[in-house]
Amino acid sequence: LMRRLGSDRVVPVFFVSTNKWRGTCHWIVLVFFAVSTSLVLVLKADQTVVAGVYTYSFLALMFLFGSGCIMLKLKRQDIPRDISAPWWYCGVGMTLVACGFLANLLGNPQTLMYFVSYLIMTLVVVFASLEQVFLLRVLVVLTNLVRKHPQNHDTPQSDDNVEVPPDVAAKQRPSSTPLENENANVSGLVSAIKAIQSAPVVFFVKDADLTTLNKAILYVRANELTHNLRFIHVYPAATVDALEVVDQLKDMIAMFDRVYPKIQYVLVKAVSTHGVRVITG
Secondary structure, eight states: OHHHHHHTTSSOGGGGOOOTTTOSOHHHHHHHHHHHHHHHHHTTTOHHHHHHHHHHHHHHHHHHHHHHHHHHHHHOTTSOOSOOOOHHHHHHHHHHHHHHHHHHHHHOTHHHHHHHHHHHHHHHHHHHHHTHHHHHHHHHHHHHHHSOOOOOOOSOOOOTTSOOOHHHHHHHSOSSOGGGOOOTTSHHHHHHHHHHHHSEEEEEOOSOOHHHHHHHHHHHHHHOSOSEEEEEEEESSOOHHHHHHHHHHHHHHHHHHHHSTTSEEEEEEEESOOSHHHHHO
């Protein structure tokens, strides 16, 4: 679960890094050990309270799984799946989980305080991961405020008597405020922002559908940190119809490149059968 969250940038991406010796995600194990050890130390090894906190964690996770199942039913009905849980399965399961949560609360209300404390710390980490570009930009502004850097006046200025066309004047305006300008003081922060925004988001596209492509782009603009979107189209053979779909995708992506210029688009074509091997490869 942590590896999946790290791949989706919900938690820090260093959780995904693997150990060259064993090939395991060692940071997940080490952080889990540190959190578990701190919980035992804070609760002074009281087995009853520790068990209550773990019970809250397990029940909360089960409730999130039920909520995710319902969200998939509402938002992603067309996704092919081998197992489909009926609505009443989800409702009964979440109700029983809520009853277990309430029973644990009535048994030892003090345990909830420790669970909420660790939950708040986890939410802070998740928020920092989801808003890391915003936080880095805040650090850039604060650094430029504290350490003043001389402005660059080497850019040529237009003569007052020369009329500059509006489109040229718009391009000559700075793309960021003076407090966000890149300089030696914030070069590391700016490089980190660029690295985050250049990480690609992959979207598998089956047909040349303007609506589907637009929804994917709007989702990336609203929810992702990156400005790099890769469309992957997989087709079994280079037939006339398949190549026509590829040409249509190229034209649509070129159009979206003019509509949403801040995002970099890449179309990847693959002659293969769509499956796990293509997705993981």
